[in-house]
Amino acid sequence: MRAFPARVDAVIVQAVIAGALSFSHLHDLAEAAGQGGWKAWAYPVSVDLLLVAAWRRMREQQRTGLPAGGSRLWFLVALAASLGANVATAGLLDLDDVPALLRVVVAGWPAVAFFGGTLLAHTPRNSEPAARPAPARDDSDAPATSLAPSSAPQQSETPVLTPGEAAPELGPATESAPAAPLAGPVVHLPPALVDRARSLAREYHAATGEAADPDTIRARLGLPPSMTPVVAAHL
Numbered sequence: 001m002r003a004f005p006a007r008v009d010a011v012i013v014q015a016v017i018a019g020a021l022s023f024s025h026l027h028d029l030a031e032a033a034g035q036g037g038w039k040a041w042a043y044p045v046s047v048d049l050l051l052v053a054a055w056r057r058m059r060e061q062q063r064t065g066l067p068a069g070g071s072r073l074w075f076l077v078a079l080a081a082s083l084g085a086n087v088a089t090a091g092l093l094d095l096d097d098v099p100a101l102l103r104v105v106v107a108g109w110p111a112v113a114f115f116g117g118t119l120l121a122h123t124p125r126n127s128e129p130a131a132r133p134a135p136a137r138d139d140s141d142a143p144a145t146s147l148a149p150s151s152a153p154q155q156s157e158t159p160v161l162t163p164g165e166a167a168p169e170l171g172p173a174t175e176s177a178p179a180a181p182l183a184g185p186v187v188h189l190p191p192a193l194v195d196r197a198r199s200l201a202r203e204y205h206a207a208t209g210e211a212a213d214p215d216t217i218r219a220r221l222g223l224p225p226s227m228t229p230v231v232a233a234h235l
Contacts, residue, residue: 022082023048029085032095033106043106046113047085051078057120070123074116081109189230197221197231 026044035043054075061068088102089095189197200220201212214232215225223231 019048022086025089026082026085028089028095029102030106032098033103034098035106043109046110047078047081050074050113050116051082053117053120054078057123061123070119074120077112077116193221 023044026047027040030043031040054071058068058071058075061071093102197217200217204210204212204216215228218225218228218231221231
């Protein structure tokens, strides 16, 4: 069986050393505060587990865009407990005569750690933020597509016949061009559009001295080319 050489990582070695020292300091402080036996060994495990769990949950929430305030709070609480034990056992505190306040803090830590672990366990995980709904389309901002009023009737392709003019003879229908229908009634424009057309005709006559060209008036009104006969009928 082929043996793979073990890779020694300086970061891992440093983490193991730091974790062992912190573990030992927490054990010594808990034992000095009156928590003897197996309870003194459980305290460093509780602090380190809360520290790691809060860090991992905080990173998950940051990656998914969720607020990580709660996880960050419990991470700082566990970090303060670990750092406080390291400083307290550095000779600044007489472990043979621990203050009463420190004994209360050490005795109350299990309840604090249990509460923090429960909140971290029920924090939403890997939940993507809800997608924003698409904004509703506002038709009021749409540009106008025609200069003609909305009340204008639909255009008619039927030519207008003047009195006395005979209808053109219809040739045989072909497959490519179907036969045009017979001439229908004259399409009437709205009164406002008729007044506007006559006003443009007067301006055209005053400017050129000639009768108004229906096609020119139709173009100024913004109507399609098929409406030229209709415009001419109302001039």
